Amino acid sequence: xxxxxxxxxxxxVALVVTFSLAACGNGKNTSNAENSAPANTSExxxxxxTASAPANDQPVKLRIYAxxxxxxxxKPYDYAVAELKxxxxxxxxxxxxxxxxxxxxxxxxxxxxxxxxxxxxxxxxIKAFSTSKNIEMLDNAAPTAQFKQDxxxxxxxxxxxxxxxxxxxxxxxxxxxxxxxxxxxxxDAGVQVPIKTFDQWKDAIAKFKAKGIVPLSIFSKEKWIxxxxxxxxxxREEPNGYAALTGTELSDAxxxxxxxxxxxxxxxxxxxxxxxxNYDQASSMFYTGKAAMFVNGQWEIYGADKQMGDNVDWxxxxxxxxxxxxxxxFYMDGSGEPAGYGVSTTSKNxxxxxxxxxxxxxxxxxxxxxxxxxPIVSVKVDKPITATPPAMxxxxxxxxxxxxxxxxxxNENVKISTAIDDNTQNLIVKDFSDQDFIxxxxxxxxxxxx
Numbered sequence: 001x002x003x004x005x006x007x008x009x010x011x012x013v014a015l016v017v018t019f020s021l022a023a024c025g026n027g028k029n030t031s032n033a034e035n036s037a038p039a040n041t042s043e044x045x046x047x048x049x050t051a052s053a054p055a056n057d058q059p060v061k062l063r064i065y066a067x068x069x070x071x072x073x074x075k076p077y078d079y080a081v082a083e084l085k086x087x088x089x090x091x092x093x094x095x096x097x098x099x100x101x102x103x104x105x106x107x108x109x110x111x112x113x114x115x116x117x118x119x120x121x122x123x124x125x126i127k128a129f130s131t132s133k134n135i136e137m138l139d140n141a142a143p144t145a146q147f148k149q150d151x152x153x154x155x156x157x158x159x160x161x162x163x164x165x166x167x168x169x170x171x172x173x174x175x176x177x178x179x180x181x182x183x184x185x186x187x188d189a190g191v192q193v194p195i196k197t198f199d200q201w202k203d204a205i206a207k208f209k210a211k212g213i214v215p216l217s218i219f220s221k222e223k224w225i226x227x228x229x230x231x232x233x234x235x236r237e238e239p240n241g242y243a244a245l246t247g248t249e250l251s252d253a254x255x256x257x258x259x260x261x262x263x264x265x266x267x268x269x270x271x272x273x274x275x276x277x278n279y280d281q282a283s284s285m286f287y288t289g290k291a292a293m294f295v296n297g298q299w300e301i302y303g304a305d306k307q308m309g310d311n312v313d314w315x316x317x318x319x320x321x322x323x324x325x326x327x328x329x330f331y332m333d334g335s336g337e338p339a340g341y342g343v344s345t346t347s348k349n350x351x352x353x354x355x356x357x358x359x360x361x362x363x364x365x366x367x368x369x370x371x372x373x374x375p376i377v378s379v380k381v382d383k384p385i386t387a388t389p390p391a392m393x394x395x396x397x398x399x400x401x402x403x404x405x406x407x408x409x410x411n412e413n414v415k416i417s418t419a420i421d422d423n424t425q426n427l428i429v430k431d432f433s434d435q436d437f438i439x440x441x442x443x444x445x446x447x448x449x450x
Contacts, residue, residue: 057090058090059090059092060090060091060092060349060352061091061092061094062091062092062093062094062117062118062347062349062352062353062356063093063094063096063116063117063118064093064094064095064096064116064117064118064119064356064360065096065097065098065106065109065116065118065119065120066095066096066097066098066118066119066120066341067097067098067120068095068097068098069097070303071302071303071306072299072302072303075367075371076171076363076364076367076368077095077364079363079364079366079367079371080359080360080363080364080367081093081360083359083363083366084356084359084360084363087359088352088355088356088359091352091356093118093356096116098120100219100221100222100278100279102222102223102224102421103122103124103125106119106121106125107125107128110128110129110132110134113346115134115344115345115346115347116344117343117344117347117348117349117350117353118341118342118343118344118347118353118356118357118360119341119342119343119344120339120340120341120342121135121167121168121339121340121341121342122337122339123161123337123338123339123410124414124417124418126161126167126168126338126339126342127161127412127414128414129167129342130161130163130165130167133345134344134345134346135167135168135342135343135344135345136167136342136343136344136345136347136350136354137165137166137167138165138166138167138168138169138342138343138354139165139166141166141354141358142351142354142355143169143354143355143358143359144166144358147159147169147358147361147362147379150362150379150380151378151379151380152173152377152378152379152380154173154174154336155170155173155174155336155378155379156336157174157335157336157337157338158170158172158173158174158336158337158338158339158340158378159338159340159378160338161338162410162412166338167338167342168338168339168340168341168342168357169340169341169342169357169358169360169361169362170338170339170340170361170378171340171341171360171361171362171364171365171368171377171378171379172299172339172340172364172365172368172376172377172378173375173376173377173378174334174335174336174376174407175297175298175299175334175376176297176298176332176333176334176407177228177229177231177232177295177296177297177298177333177334178295178296178297178298178314178315178316178317178333179195179216179232179293179294179295179314179315179316179317180286180293180294180295180296180300180304180312180313180314180315181193181292181293181294181312181313181314181315182286182289182291182292182293182308182311182312183310183311183312183313184289184311185208185213185289185292186204186292188211189204189207189208189210189211189213189292190207191203191204191207191208191292193313193315194315194316195315195318196318196319196322196325197318197319197320197321197322197325198260198263198264198318198319198320200318201264201269201318202263202264202267204292205264205267205268205269206267206268208292209268213289213290213291213292214270214271214285214290214291214292215268215269215270215291215292215293216269216270216291216292216293216294216295217271217274217277217282217283217285217286217290217291217293217294218270218271218274218277218282218294218295218428219277219278219279219281219282219283220270220274220275220277220425220428221275221276221277221278222278222279223421223422223424223425224421225295225296226421226424226425226427226428227420227421227424227425228295228297228333229261229295229424230257230258230261230420230424230427231333231408232295232317232333233256233257233260233261233317234253234254234257234408235317235328235331235332235333235408236257236317236318236319236320236324236325236328236331237252237253237256237257237319237320237324237328238251238253238254239328239331239405239406239408240406240408240409241335241407241408241409241410241411242335242408242409242410242411242416242417242420243408243409243410243411244409245411245416245445245449246449247445247449248442248445248446248449248450249442249445249446250438250441250442250445254441255434255438256320258427258434258437258438259434260320261424261427261434261437262427262433262434262437263434265427265428265430270428271285271291272430274428275425275428275429282294283296283300283303286304287304287307287308297334298314298376298393298396299374301314301390301392301393301396302372302374302390302393304392305390305391305392305393310391312392313392313395314392314395316329316330317329317333330400330403330404330405331404331405331406331407331408332400332404332406332407332408333408334407334408335407335408335409335410336407337410340357340361340378341357341358341360341361342357343357361378361379362379365377365378365379365381366381366383369381369383369385370383370384370385370386370387371386371387372387372389372393373385373387373388373389373393373394374389374393375397375401413448415444415447415448416444416445416448419440419441419444420441422440423436423437423440423441424437
């Protein structure tokens with residue numbers, strides 16, 4: 001079943017691109033950040049969150065837990081709320097801004113019985129909340145059949161969980177992580193672009209450090225980004241990503257990626273305070289010229305373009321040699337994981353909350369597509385694009401999306417996923433080596449896959 005789904009993704013990518021290119025040919029749009037910075041909880045709670053109305057036209061107030069901290073997150077939210085006011089004028093959304101804490105605040109809500117009516121959720125928490133009965137199963141919910149029908153081709157994995165059920169309505173399509181770089185710093189240091197091999201990468205690190213520049217900024221206070229960095233290295237050797245972790249020990253591809261990760265750290269790729277650095281701090285280092293590279297999802301294109309203009313571009317993940325780089329660069333460091341807006345099982349207005357969750361997700365996608373020119377959205381949008389995509393996004397549209405060979409797959413086992421999160425974050429720490437990583441992961445794999 002997994003193999004069938006993977007093949008379907010690769011076939012569907014071409015269909016997604018056909019749709020996207022046709023839509024983007026005469027227009028304009030941007031992206032948003034699913035996994036980025038911390039929220040400013042003080043400025044948003046009483047402003048742009050109202051909306052309204054269930055079927056019986058009685059006032060309904062719904063608490064919504066959502067990202068709201070920068071243009072990439074505020075603008076689509078505000079757009080969706082404004083559209084909701086038109087369609088459901090009796091529904092009031094009370095915004096509870098999410099924070100950059102690896103989902104801890106939401107899990108605390110779940111443990112204390114204080115879940116919001118609607119909440120943004122990723123796959124790891126979907127798995128946990130489905131087990132603890134804190135997230136509503138949406139298989140037979142009123143909006144689900146139409147939502148499924150309107151999915152862009154290939155986006156089934158972002159809606160349907162590996163267990164075959166639906167727990168959240170997604171707004172993004174299958175996203176992926178790339179390496180952003182400062183053109184001026186690269187030119188000033190005499191570093192070639194793109195960096196294709198690890199030898200070239202280590203040479204670049206030495207040149208940047210000689211000039212007092214942090215080679216790469218990373219917000220490793222959040223575990224997922226170190227995980228994604230490691231996965232980017234893995235995809236150069238094992239395109240199936242974490243789904244290949246089926247044995248009792250790491251394969252050579254995963255061991256090599258751990259060694260490469262550690263070698264880059266030892267060479268000085270990361271800031272010494274990386275595991276205490278949040279998104280705002282890491283992105284600021286990059287945007288202000290203190291760091292030469294920055295790792296994040298393709299959604300960062302819009303913020304980077306706004307901050308740096310023509311001085312920023314992106315690269316594919318390097319490989320052990322140029323032949324491998326050329327062969328593997330279109331296997332993307334991303335996976336189709338269920339995510340989006342879910343609904344609490346304890347919501348007192350559950351039916352309305354489900355309708356609103358589906359509506360908000362659609363409007364997020366609509367904003368990204370029409371206002372930003374971003375074709376990587378979950379559902380079809382029947383409105384025209386109204387903005388020219390930034391050059392970096394247009395490059396993705398023209399060069400990358402038509403040629404994608406596949407996406408790294410997730411591993412469905414919670415224990416394995418948690419171990420990857422913890423140990424990839426640890427790999428950034430000075431005294432934690434690739435051998436420590438391999439030992440810890442082998443122990444978990446031996447327990448899970450015995």
